Structures are given as C-alpha cells and as structure tokens.
Amino acid sequence: MASLTTVQAARVLIVDDNRDTADTTAMLLRIQGYDVAVAYDGRSAISTAKRYDPDVVLLDLSLPDIDGYAVAESLQKDGMNRASFIALSGHGPDDRSWEQRHFVDYLVKPVEHETLVSLLLRVQAQKQV
Template sequence: MGQMDKGCRVLVVDDNADAADLVAEFMAFKGYEVAVAHGGEEAVKLAKSFGPNLILLDLGMPGMDGYQVASALRGAEWFPPTRIVALTAWGDQGSRERTAACGFDAHLVKPARLENLIAQAQLSWN
C-alpha cells in the first residue's frame, strides 16, 4: 500500500451483514478507514457524515437499492466526486449497463478478487 492510501475512507454497503463485515474487515486490515451500512437509506446518511473516497455498493437491497443509492448520491449537491463501485452477484449485461447509467465507476461481481477491491481503493485516489 502506498503513502497515498493512508487516509482512504471506504464505505461498504450491503444488506447481508456477514458479507459487508467481511469486506470491511479485509479493507481495514489493509489499512483503510472503513464504515459499514446495511441498507440504502443508512448508506446515504453515512456517505454524508463519513465522506468516503470509495463506496463498495451492493445492488439488491430491500427498500432503497444500490441503483437508487448511487443516483441519489450523484444528484446530491453536497456529494463530492467519489468512486462508486457495484459489488454484487448480478453480473449480467443489463445490470452492468444500468450501473453505468446510474453513475457507478465500476462493476465487480461477487465473490470479488481481493486485489480488485484494493485496486478500486487505489483508483479512488487518482
């Protein structure tokens, strides 16, 4: 991990608590500051207070899904340029097109390779 990564803040969003906590633990182990949200509404609130550089966002969540979260954040005046990455089981072309249309920067399919998560965090600094 390079010097630039030291202050990187990662928000992990997934309604599956075990999945969210596992990704969060890995990112924290790698030295990133991490926050976890288990739903869409919580993610939007936490994004405002936590100020992440990277958001790893599940798509299929009850209530406010990942597409809605990304669209809401991208449309918010207070939301700075932040890398948003889909981290989902949905890898079909339609899901990929929809994430791009909603303002996602990348689309990773679960289970994602750990080095791909780190690469996304490093890209959040560029």
C-alpha cells in the same frame, strides 16, 4: 502497482445487506489501513454517507429497502460528487447502464480481496492525478 504508502488510503463506505460479507470486507480493508464505514441497507447508507463523506462507495445494487442505483442517485443529487461509486452484485450486468449512472466499475460477488484493493488503489490514484 501503487501501494498505500504512495496513494493515500481511501475512506470507504461498504453498503451490503449481507452482514457477513460487509463486515469481513471492512475488517480486511481496515487491516490494510483503509478508513471504513459499513451500512446494511439503503436508508442507512444515505445517512452514513452524509456523515462520513467517503472517497469510495462499494454499493450492493440489490438492497432490501432501496436499490443501489437509487442510493447512488440520491447521494449524487445531494452533492456527493467527489465519491467514486463501485457497483456490487451477485450477477453480472445485463447491460452497461451502470456506467451511465456514474459508477466507475462493476464487481460481481464474491469479490476477491486482491481485486478489490487493486481497484481501490487505481480509483484513488486517478483522483490524485
């Protein structure tokens, strides 16, 4: 498995309305050397992403103001094409439409930290090829 020494640490934007989950995930990723920003709703996710220019966006699909699909679509329309979007949800997908919306993966919460880090490493390694 690649490590942060062989793959540049990603700039990760975590978007989740569950503040405890978002903040804990951010803290754990920062400990491992990731550069992390957090947003708790769709509108702040869009404004934060435009300023922060993340490599990866971990995006809860069920946000209180704008759903995650609409957030991703808005950012992609605004030219944020280099970021990889990973869908987060409290339940499994009904279908595979998330792939058609340019998400690279779909994770069901709660996400084990090792699973998330492994996915981030894989996404970054694929970008560097």
